[in-house]
Amino acid sequence: MKFPFSNIFRSHAKNIPGVVEKKLKQTFPKAKNIEWEPKEDQFEAIFYLNDVEHIAQFSKTGELIQYKKNLWPDELPEILKAEGSKFGEIMNGIVIYRGTDLFYEMIIRNEKLDRYEFLYNQNGGLISSAIL
Structure with missing residues (x-):
């Protein structure tokens, strides 16, 4: 075993549908540092826009359900x-x-x-x- 700790530190793929990722990029084209969190029947994206944290929730079909912006x-x-x-x-x-x-x-x-x-x-x- 060449790299015994590689599985510990490797990020696991989140399997985000392409239609969901596309909708995020269309709605927030300047989003940076995007992290995805799959929920039961939704996908949550945490990202920064103009140095402000945002959280957007999407349906499986890519519909934007809601988003939040820190103030x-x-x-x-x-x-x-x-x-x-x-x-x-x-x-x-x-x-x-x-x-x-x-x-x-x-x-x-x-x-x-x-x-x-x-x-x-x-x-x-x-x-x-x-x-x-």
């Missing part, structure tokens, strides 16, 4: 910053594009340093919250 707290819409600040310090945000709908996810830390995940619609309406 700095100051990039959030004012209404969401105001709503989120009621609960504590906004640590970070994520915008979620699902079809024509927009959602915002925020990680907020309260005065006891407990962290919570809040999900809002684009108008600042709270959809859900959970402790992390």
Whole structure:
């Protein structure tokens, strides 16, 4: 056995359908450092666009289901910053594009340093919250 550890360090192929890879390249032509994660009946691509992390979910047929983009707290819409600040310090945000709908996810830390995940619609309406 010439290279006994080669199988340990070798990345295993993810078997991403060509139609899914093609859709990612069409939708995000400047995506860099793409990593694929097969899910049950979907494929998730984690990549960088303009030095910002994105996560896109595709169906087996290549349909873009949704994608997420990391945001700095100051990039959030004012209404969401105001709503989120009621609960504590906004640590970070994520915008979620699902079809024509927009959602915002925020990680907020309260005065006891407990962290919570809040999900809002684009108008600042709270959809859900959970402790992390």
